[in-house]
Amino acid sequence: MKVKLSQDVLQANEAIAEVNAARLREAGVFAVDMMSSPGSGKTTILERTIDDLSDRLEIAVIVGDVSTTRDAERIEEAGADAVQINTGGACHLDANMIRDVLDDMELAGYDVLFIENIGNLVCPAGYVLGEAERVMVLSTPEGTDKPAKYPAMFRTCSVALLNKIDLSEALGVDDQEFVEEIGMVNPHMKVMSVSALTGEGMEEWYDWLQDGVNSMRK
Numbered sequence: 243m244k245v246k247l248s249q250d251v252l253q254a255n256e257a258i259a260e261v262n263a264a265r266l267r268e269a270g271v272f273a274v275d276m277m278s279s280p281g282s283g284k285t286t287i288l289e290r291t292i293d294d295l296s297d298r299l300e301i302a303v304i305v306g307d308v309s310t311t312r313d314a315e316r317i318e319e320a321g322a323d324a325v326q327i328n329t330g331g332a333c334h335l336d337a338n339m340i341r342d343v344l345d346d347m348e349l350a351g352y353d354v355l356f357i358e359n360i361g362n363l364v365c366p367a368g369y370v371l372g373e374a375e376r377v378m379v380l381s382t383p384e385g386t387d388k389p390a391k392y393p394a395m396f397r398t399c400s401v402a403l404l405n406k407i408d409l410s411e412a413l414g415v416d417d418q419e420f421v422e423e424i425g426m427v428n429p430h431m432k433v434m435s436v437s438a439l440t441g442e443g444m445e446e447w448y449d450w451l452q453d454g455v456n457s458m459r460k
């Protein structure tokens with residue numbers, strides 16, 4: 243019975259996510275779900291992305307956290323519209339939470355909607371939200387074993403941003419090892435190595451985003 247309940251919950255979530263996805267497509271908004279463990283650099287990547295792209299793209303961010311509005315404040319400070327969802331304890335966002343926020347947004351005004359999920363390498367993987375793409379942020383201090391230990395997250399995402407490569411040398415880690423470990427879990431995953439701190443590698447990420455935006459305009 244427990245299994246059935248769990249499947250019902252996931253099926254209900256998927257039905258709502260499909261409605262969210264249709265609304266976003268209709269409005270021509272490229273929606274990206276950003277997932278990672280806590281502190282890998284999701285908000286920092288978004289801050290730099292907003293800073294670098296806001297002259298050519300209209301960006302909005304839905305930020306999920308268990309508590310506080312700190313990330314939404316950082317996003318607004320960077321210059322994009324932000325909506326904070328506090329889950330009050332839940333370890334992932336779900337499609338229902340996103341639907342409620344979309345109801346209050348003028349979607350047609352945006353090119354990109356980022357959804358920063360709760361920092362967690364397990365739970366968010368099971369809950370689609372209506373996004374066009376799922377992006378995983380893995381940072382170098384977390385260790386090269388994370389893809390093998392948390393495979394569901396790496397299999398569900400199409401892109402991995404390997405962040406904090408400015409620290410690789412000090413940590414004594416080889417970025418190529420991360421790429422190989424990711425490839426063993428998901429050979430189709432596109433890996434981009436970046437530093438949100440220094441800006442290294444961010445152009446490739448911006449090109450990928452622009453391609454996504456263009457695909458929504460066709």
Ligand SMILES: Nc1nc2c(ncn2[C@@H]2O[C@H](COP(=O)(O)OP(=O)(O)OP(=O)(O)O)[C@@H](O)[C@H]2O)c(=O)[nH]1
Binds near residue numbers: 286
């Ligand atoms: N050296 C270095 N530090 C970084 C980089 N990106 C982020 N950080 C730092 O990592 C810490 C966490 O960054 P956040 O952007 O808040 O991480 P997050 O994934 O949004 O965290 P949660 O929302 O709590 O899950 C901060 O101290 C950032 O300054 C990077 O590329 N290099």
Ligand SMILES: [Mg+2]
Binds near residue numbers: 284286313358
């Ligand atoms: Mg954050």
